[in-house]
Amino acid sequence: MITVIQPGTFTTVQDLRRVGFQSAGVPECGAVDKFSMRCANLLVGNLEWEPVLEITLFGPQITFDNPAIVAVTGANLSPILDGESVENWTSFSVPAGGILSFGGPVTGARSYLSFAGGIRSSPVAEVMGSYSTYVPGGFGGFGGRPLKAGDELKIGEANLNEYKQREFPSHPQFSEDALLRVLLGPQDHLFTDDSIQLISSSDYQVSVDSDRMGIRLEGVPLTHLNSPDVVSDGTAFGTIQVPGSGLPIILSADRGTTGGYPKIATVISADHSKLGQLIPGNTVRFSVVSRKLALKALRQQERMLDSLRDLPTISSVVKVSGEIIDVVDETGQMVPLDGSGYRFNASVRHSEHVENVEIKIED
């Protein structure tokens, strides 16, 4: 059991995301910086989608009834255990009666606090298949709200005898100037050519009105070719929508499932972590990249997590049909081939004939 002495600015329970309810108008929610969140779980030996605490800017003060193994990742909010600084991106043990607190933000916006064995059951509830808190809707996580002083959460029991400290030396660095890589679209054709130039050449400042729904930006307004309204359509994490004011809004975890403003570009998955760490006053620049580069960057980021995983070997099957090559791993899932740098053993089937080969895909 842990008890919240002070809740901090905005501390909520979040897992990876809520899947399957956007068609009912329910936002996907989940950790804003999923990379840091998954890393926090892997550092304490959890499955990477276990619920954690998402801590925003000024962190909480928490007491532990029993010994625990925890990790703090993401923003550096100056974690302190019993009066002594502790390292970010490293797992550490907390003695019974230990007090974890945070001294204040140094870099980034959101820290992730994971507990070996996860956050366990009541009053933290799984709603629509996810532990993520959706504060505007008042559901998920701890009673659908941010933590308050006096809240008690049951966490997994730690086996200190088997505990091996883990660290993540290749962790990302967050700075006050973020370069976010984007793919243009889906509605870049609704903007003037000048606006397309502007989005990749001008600096934008993160507004104080930013939250888990989206990052509002201030700077040079972009110009729509026609009306700033489109027939409402779907949105994605990282989509940059531009309302009538011309000032871009980057949509985040709690974004509405539908939107009626043109979307000029979308931040690539590999940079969602940086997006989640922006604070008001930070500078944002955009750089337009290709889908190929976006996927390469995402694979590189995933490989960084591999150092924290015990990976099984993948035996793969390659189906050759016409010009399209589908590679399917043993679970039946497609391994995309329009990226680069993949190498694995595979069996190739030409109708009747099956041949084992090693496949290596490079740039």
Added chain:
Amino acid sequence: MTMATESKDYFGSYPQITDIGDSALMVVLGEGVNPITNSLVHTMVREIQDSGWPGIREVVPVYSSFVVHYDPLKLSSIALTTFIENIHGSVDSKNSSGKRRIILPTFYGGDFGPDLDSVEELTGCSLEEIVKIHSETDYLVYALGFSPGFPYLGDLDSRLHCPRLDSPRVEVPAGSVAIAETQTGVYPVPSPGGWRLIGKTPVSLFNPLRDLPALLRPGDRLRFVPIESKEEYKEIENRCKTGEYVPEVINL
């Protein structure tokens, strides 16, 4: 002529499939807001959901388009695009399976419809006429969005068109039935709103703790049926709370 050729001719250069970043595709099936395109959206969305293709996270339909969220480490944009184009080529756009009509009992006027007086003034219709016109049509649920469970409904009869409130309410109670401009809607959860409130339903449109949290599904038809008295409203409300009352669902 086969159905597939017909729908291809009809929908011209659609589908338009565009990347939304590296892990979602926007699939546009037509322009603007119309029931035929919307029906094709829901048919295709069901086919894709039922396909069980690995790597597809979820499919989100709106008016004339839908978004497919996928895991780019498991599924490529190119393979997914081909898959969607194939479904578009083979789908029977007149397939109406899974279509339902939901009956929503609604009390019009009184303190549940505080803007009914202004609607009478603005439209020149009497209370009885407003109730009759509003409750005599099926409204197509084009999509759910804006807030959890909120239905984007088909067109309101032009006789009831009237502007939004000059200043929006800070909180509209859950269950409120409202109209504004060419639209009508129901607020599933309390939220701010600038539409004119004409009535209220005791039925809960959204409950996060239900197996199916949203009462309505995209593609449904919604019919408002007037509740005659406050007593009847209270009775239905109480039976909703105990779970005894389930709104009528007619499979079409």
